[in-house]
Amino acid sequence: xxxxxxxxxxxxxxxxxxxxxxxxxxxxxxxxxxxxxxxxxxxxxxxxxxxxxxxxxxxxxxxxxxxxxxxxxxxxxxxxxxxxxxxxxxxxxxxxxxxxxxxxxxxxxxxx
Amino acid sequence: xxxxxxxxxxxxxxxxxxxxxxxxxxxxxxxxxxxxxxxxxxxxxxxxxxxxxxxxxxxxxxxxxxxxxxxxxxxxxxxxxxxxxxxxxxxxxxxxxxxxxxxxxxxxxxxxxx
Numbered sequence: 319x320x321x322x323x324x325x326x327x328x329x330x331x332x333x334x335x336x337x338x339x340x341x342x343x344x345x346x347x348x349x350x351x352x353x354x355x356x357x358x359x360x361x362x363x364x365x366x367x368x369x370x371x372x373x374x375x376x377x378x379x380x381x382x383x384x385x386x387x388x389x390x391x392x393x394x395x396x397x398x399x400x401x402x403x404x405x406x407x408x409x410x411x412x413x414x415x416x417x418x419x420x421x422x423x424x425x426x427x428x429x430x
Numbered sequence: 431x432x433x434x435x436x437x438x439x440x441x442x443x444x445x446x447x448x449x450x451x452x453x454x455x456x457x458x459x460x461x462x463x464x465x466x467x468x469x470x471x472x473x474x475x476x477x478x479x480x481x482x483x484x485x486x487x488x489x490x491x492x493x494x495x496x497x498x499x500x501x502x503x504x505x506x507x508x509x510x511x512x513x514x515x516x517x518x519x520x521x522x523x524x525x526x527x528x529x530x531x532x533x534x535x536x537x538x539x540x541x542x543x544x
Contacts (some may be wrong), residue, residue, distance in 0.1 A: 319477070324526070345453075348483065348529070349529050351531055351532075358532045359534045359536070360535065361475075361519065361521070361523075361534045362534075363531050366531055372501075376531075408473060410475060412475075413534075414529035417463070417480065417482075417529065418465075418477055418480050419465070419477070419525070419529075419532055420477055421467070421474065421475035421477075421521050422474075423473065423474045424473050424474060424475075430523075
């Protein structure tokens, strides 16, 4: 399996600001993913982040709102830009390793 | 989109009861992967099992068992002799490849009462 950490674990932010979430994994992985889980809902994929290429965004998510970096095989960041209360969610990163996806502990974001 | 349906939304059982969580998936692919994850109140997503479309063998791991039936496009999860610690939200998910993005069902909230 993989050990995945996320920072911050939670945050409370004001609308209009931006927050960058970090995801660190203890082994090199090709594919990393960012998911959003709105309150009481299931997980929805935001984008796939591959090292050395632009992130691939799912329908309904755009780079201006959720810019992603993937500087190496063990690290990625997701920025939630110009936040509104509707962005209040848990944001989870995941990695594909040994034919399984493992998830980080999540970042709980509350936007006031 | 190829959906994953978890028709049950909430299930409540008394400790030591057996409980089955249902999962039905849509697919147009020959090869696909199915997963179950557990999300306890703390929020992290815990991997439970992966199955690929070529392996219809049922699996048992302790009190957990999984029944994969391609004929009905179902991948059901049974907890035997449930315990309070089993209380969580359980998600079924599907991927085109083992390392591809996942499509999740809506989740089933399981409450196990002492």
